[in-house]
Structure formats: C-alpha cells, structure tokens
Amino acid sequence: MTATKGLEGIVATTSSISSIIDGELTYRGINIDELAEQAMFEEVAYLLWYGKLPTKSELEELKRELNANASLPDAVIQQIKLYPQGTNSMAALRTAVSSLALYDGEANDMSKEANIRKAIRLQAQIPSVIAAFARIREGKAPIAPKGSGGIAENFLYMLTGEQPDKVAIEALDKALVLHADHELNASTFAARVTVATLSDIYSGVTSAIGALKGPLHGGANEAVMAMLEEIGTIDNVEAYVSRKLENKEKLMGFGHRVYKNGDPRAKHLQKMSLELGKLTGDTKWYDMSIKIEDMVTSLKGLKPNVDFYSASVYTTLGIPRDLFTPIFAISRASGWTAHILEQYENNRLIRPRAEYTGPATASYVPLDKR
Ligand code: SDX
Numbered sequence: 001m002t003a004t005k006g007l008e009g010i011v012a013t014t015s016s017i018s019s020i021i022d023g024e025l026t027y028r029g030i031n032i033d034e035l036a037e038q039a040m041f042e043e044v045a046y047l048l049w050y051g052k053l054p055t056k057s058e059l060e061e062l063k064r065e066l067n068a069n070a071s072l073p074d075a076v077i078q079q080i081k082l083y084p085q086g087t088n089s090m091a092a093l094r095t096a097v098s099s100l101a102l103y104d105g106e107a108n109d110m111s112k113e114a115n116i117r118k119a120i121r122l123q124a125q126i127p128s129v130i131a132a133f134a135r136i137r138e139g140k141a142p143i144a145p146k147g148s149g150g151i152a153e154n155f156l157y158m159l160t161g162e163q164p165d166k167v168a169i170e171a172l173d174k175a176l177v178l179h180a181d182h183e184l185n186a187s188t189f190a191a192r193v194t195v196a197t198l199s200d201i202y203s204g205v206t207s208a209i210g211a212l213k214g215p216l217h218g219g220a221n222e223a224v225m226a227m228l229e230e231i232g233t234i235d236n237v238e239a240y241v242s243r244k245l246e247n248k249e250k251l252m253g254f255g256h257r258v259y260k261n262g263d264p265r266a267k268h269l270q271k272m273s274l275e276l277g278k279l280t281g282d283t284k285w286y287d288m289s290i291k292i293e294d295m296v297t298s299l300k301g302l303k304p305n306v307d308f309y310s311a312s313v314y315t316t317l318g319i320p321r322d323l324f325t326p327i328f329a330i331s332r333a334s335g336w337t338a339h340i341l342e343q344y345e346n347n348r349l350i351r352p353r354a355e356y357t358g359p360a361t362a363s364y365v366p367l368d369k370r
Contacts (some may be wrong), residue, residue: 003355017338018181025264026233032227036268041176043164048181048338069124070145080136089322092201096129103201115332118201119337130326131158154208168317178265179328187211191336192343196350201340221324223252224311234288253308254296262303269309276316285312
C-alpha cells in the first residue's frame with residue numbers, strides 16, 4: 001500500500017454535478033463562462049440541486065422558498081451575541097450552522113424531501129448568519145431579511161441596512177455564480193465524507209465550512225487582501241514578490257491542484273475588479289493585482305486562481321476582509337448541499353487506507369518502568 005500525498009490525481013467518486021475537463025469548468029455540463037455571463041445565482045443553485053435549469057415559475061418558487069426561510073431562530077441570534085469579541089468569522093459561521101440544526105425539527109429526517117428542504121434552508125440562512133455576526137460584533141442590531149429579492153441583494157442589505165445599488169448586487173451575484181461548485185475540492189470532499197456515514201446534512205455542511213476556512217482553500221481570498229494591504233502601493237510590488245519567491249514562500253491566490261493553465265473563473269473576477277475599480281474611481285487594488293500576476297506568472301509560471309481577484313472585487317464593494325471566505329461559503333453552500341444529496345442517493349461509507357510508517361513492532365512498557 002503506497003499513499004498518494006494529498007490524494008493528487010485520485011478519482012474518489014463519480015459525480016454528475018460539476019466537471020473540470022481539459023481546464024474547462026462546467027456545472028451540469030454548462031460552461032462556467034455562459035453561466036457567469038447569463039445566469040443568476042438562484043438559477044445556478046437550482047441547476048446544482050435538481051440537475052436542470054429552472055423554468056420561470058420554478059425559479060420564482062425557489063426564490064420564494066429561499067426568502068421564506070432566510071430568518072434565523074432567535075436562539076441562534078442570541079448565541080451569536082455571546083461569541084467572544086474577535087471571534088474568527090469562519091469559526092462563527094461554523095458554530096452557527098452547527099447550532100441551526102438544533103432548531104430544525106427536520107434535522108434528523110433523512111428522507112430525500114426533507115434533505116432538499118434543509119438544503120434550501122441552509123442556503124437561505126447562511127447569508128443571514130454572516131450578516132448578523134458582522135453587525136452584532138460592531139454592537140449593531142441584526143437586520144431581518146427583506147423577504148424579497150435575491151441572495152446577493154439580501155446579503156448586502158442585511159449587512160448595511162441600506163438598499164444596495166444594482167452594480168453591487170450584480171457583481172456579488174456573479175461572484176456567487178463563479179464560486180458555487182468545483183468538483184471534489186477539499187470542503188466538498190469533507191462534506192461527502194461526513195454524510196457518507198449517514199450523518200445529517202448540517203454535519204456535512206459544518207465539516208465543509210471547517211475545511212473551507214483554511215488558507216490553502218477558501219481562506220486564500222482573505223490572505224490575498226492581507227497581502228495587498230501589506231504591500232501597500234504598486235511601487236512595493238516588485239520587491240515584495242521577489243522576496244517571497246526567493247524565500248520559497250507561497251503567494252496567496254496563485255496555483256491550483258487541478259488547473260495548470262489557469263483557473264477559468266479568474267478572468268471573470270479580473271474583469272469585475274477592473275470595472276468596479278473604474279466605477280468607484282480607484283483601480284489601485286486592481287493595478288497592484290495585475291502587476292503581481294505578471295511577475296508571478298513570468299517568474300514562477302503560476303496563474304491566479306478564483307481567490308486572487310475576488311479579493312479586490314469584494315474590497316471595492318466595501319466588504320470587510322474577514323467576510324470574504326464566509327461569502328465563498330454562501331455560494332459554495334449550493335455545491336456542498338448538491339453533493340450531499342448526490343452522496344445520499346448512491347451512498348457507500350468513504351473509508352480509505354493509510355500507508356503505515358510507524359515502528360514495525362513495539363512492546364508495551366508498564367508505566368512504572370518508563
Ligand atoms: C481554492 O481545489 C479546488 O477546487 C479549490 C478551489 C475551489 O473552487 O474550491 O478552486 C478554491 O481553494 C483555490 C486555491 C486557494 N489557495 C491558495 O491560493 C493558496 C496558495 N496556493 C497554493 O498553496 C497551492 O497552489 C494550492 C494549495 C492551491 C495547490 O497545492 P498543491 O496542488 O498541493 O501544490 P503544491 O503546494 O504541492 O505546489 C506545487 C509546486 C511547489 O513547488 P515545488 O516544491 O514543486 O518546487 O508549486 C509551488 C510549490 O511550492 N507553488 C507555489 C504556489 N502554489 C504552488 N509557489 C508559490 N506560491 C504559490 N501559490
């Protein structure tokens with residue numbers, strides 16, 4: 001038995017949800033470029049869950065259900081108020097999602113119908129959790145969801161208490177479309193491993209949030225912004241990148257396990273970053289990002305991944321840095337829950353083997369002899 005480090009190249013399941021073939025990403029066979037240009041996030045969530053694009057009335061019904069389920073149980077809001085100052089936003093989300101299960105009467109109902117209802121509920125409530133957490137930590141009262149509109153609009157509204165403008169809604173919505181699913185990424189795998197024990201959907205999504213939090217995965221978008229802030233101005237880019245590469249340190253937002261010729265989502269985020277920068281009259285973060293990309297690509301051959309330009313996009317939208325990874329979670333909740341539903345449909349316990357590297361034999365030494 002020989003281990004493959006990081007399971008690289010191992011095909012661990014079949015899935016009909018999303019594919020990465022020859023560097024092209026599709027959701028249910030539809031190229032991400034088409035979806036990014038034309039679809040709204042709710043259509044994509046429907047596509048991931050049900051395997052087809054919704055009709056007009058199916059989309060309206062899903063939006064109605066999402067809006068009807070977006071409120072949080074009062075007990076969960078009270079718990080968020082008790083989180084210590086300085087709580088990490090992904091830790092807060094992980095805890096709150098786990099706790100939502102306690103207030104869902106269907107939490108342990110494993111029927112297909114209940115599981116799809118829970119997927120919709122989770123999708124509806126995750127944005128509300130993040131917005132409530134963001135306000136409560138600033139001493140502000142959480143804002144109830146509007147009860148209408150889409151997830152992008154509602155999230156921005158619950159964050160600020162103001163009706164967001166059309167450009168901001170469309171930009172966030174497109175970012176949500178781009179992050180919704182990505183084959184067997186680490187957090188989706190974590191979700192599938194968890195529910196393959198026939199544990200519940202809340203446990204699966206809680207596992208996934210824990211996996212997404214790490215800087216090698218979803219946490220990279222925050223780390224990119226921290227890097228841009230640390231660099232400060234475009235004049236400092238060259239020295240910073242050279243030093244990082246010389247020291248063999250990782251540059252956040254670059255590289256990918258599967259894509260070696262570039263992440264197909266990055267160009268959409270790059271374009272958005274420029275457009276939003278122009279609209280707000282400040283392309284500083286975009287300009288710095290382009291210079292970093294040029295250097296890293298020419299010196300190291302690494303291309304930006306989905307997390308690189310999303311950092312400047314969210315910053316230009318006025319979103320605090322530590323909410324970037326939670327926003328990734330808002331979107332990926334659709335993919336996680338679609339994968340969980342698929343896992344239940346054709347389940348087998350996921351239990352691989354380990355290549356043992358410990359001592360061949362050893363004997364127990366009684367405590368008083370050690
Ligand atoms: C996401 O998989 C998904 O689907 C994830 C995702 C999704 O949609 O869910 O696409 C989202 O998580 C994007 C990735 C976000 N992470 C980062 O941006 C962190 C920085 N990137 C890297 O740490 C790295 O590229 C990973 C984690 C993304 C991939 O890691 P691998 O496949 O294990 O590759 P590796 O670390 O073994 O690197 C291979 C080589 C090494 O050089 P050598 O030792 O062979 O000389 O490439 C180098 C690495 O040092 N390298 C980098 C680098 N990424 C790889 N060097 C500098 N900076 C980097 N970012």
